[in-house]
Amino acid sequence: MKCIxxxxxxxxxxxxxxxxxxxxxxxxxxxxxxxxxxERLLFNGLREEQRRETxxxxxxxxxxxxxxxxxxxxxxxxxxxxxxxxxxxxxxxxLQKFPRNAAVTVVSSDHRIQAYAKRRKWPxxxxxxxxxxxxxxxxxxxxxxxxVPQNSEKKVSLEEVAYWMxxxxxxxxxLSEEISLRTLPMGKNRKKKNxxx
Numbered sequence: 001m002k003c004i005x006x007x008x009x010x011x012x013x014x015x016x017x018x019x020x021x022x023x024x025x026x027x028x029x030x031x032x033x034x035x036x037x038x039e040r041l042l043f044n045g046l047r048e049e050q051r052r053e054t055x056x057x058x059x060x061x062x063x064x065x066x067x068x069x070x071x072x073x074x075x076x077x078x079x080x081x082x083x084x085x086x087x088x089x090x091x092x093x094x095l096q097k098f099p100r101n102a103a104v105t106v107v108s109s110d111h112r113i114q115a116y117a118k119r120r121k122w123p124x125x126x127x128x129x130x131x132x133x134x135x136x137x138x139x140x141x142x143x144x145x146x147x148v149p150q151n152s153e154k155k156v157s158l159e160e161v162a163y164w165m166x167x168x169x170x171x172x173x174x175l176s177e178e179i180s181l182r183t184l185p186m187g188k189n190r191k192k193k194n195x196x197x
């Protein structure tokens with residue numbers, strides 16, 4: 001089983017960077033911060049055996065010069081498509097190397113990649129559909145929406161909240177207000193206003 005993810009597609013779909021902005025206009029280090037944030041989200045959302053089967057591919061724009069084209073981080077393979085025009089080209093060429101009966105899941109919004117995966121009958125998802133659908137691996141049929149449990153919420157740890165607050169440079173007061181708002185008791189214990197007073 002292999003899950004191949006277009007990294008920047010997923011970064012934009014999750015709002016880790018604003019879509020539609022030319023990447024060359026980002027402040028130095030912003031792309032690296034977004035990649036690290038995505039890798040952290042995947043690390044927290046995938047089981048260890050799933051991470052070992054996951055490959056995140058990035059366009060080779062502002063790749064860390066001290067790292068090779070491919071390496072492993074948090075159990076996942078990370079690839080910079082340095083010798084390709086885009087991550088899409090790398091993904092398409094790599095998919096063509098898999099046998100037809102391979103167990104592959106593709107996460108990309110590129111229409112060429114989606115068409116190729118569907119011809120092979122491999123599950124293929126738009127980035128947001130895959131992430132918010134519970135990050136399914138092989139086993140879902142192409143074109144079928146992933147099952148989302150009713151009334152499900154993605155739990156976020158206090159460590160993750162603090163991490164994001166630091167990235168966006170919010171104050172500690174805002175963080176503590178957010179946490180206290182989320183932890184207000186509900187139901188019988190909550191005091192109701194007396195409408196007559």
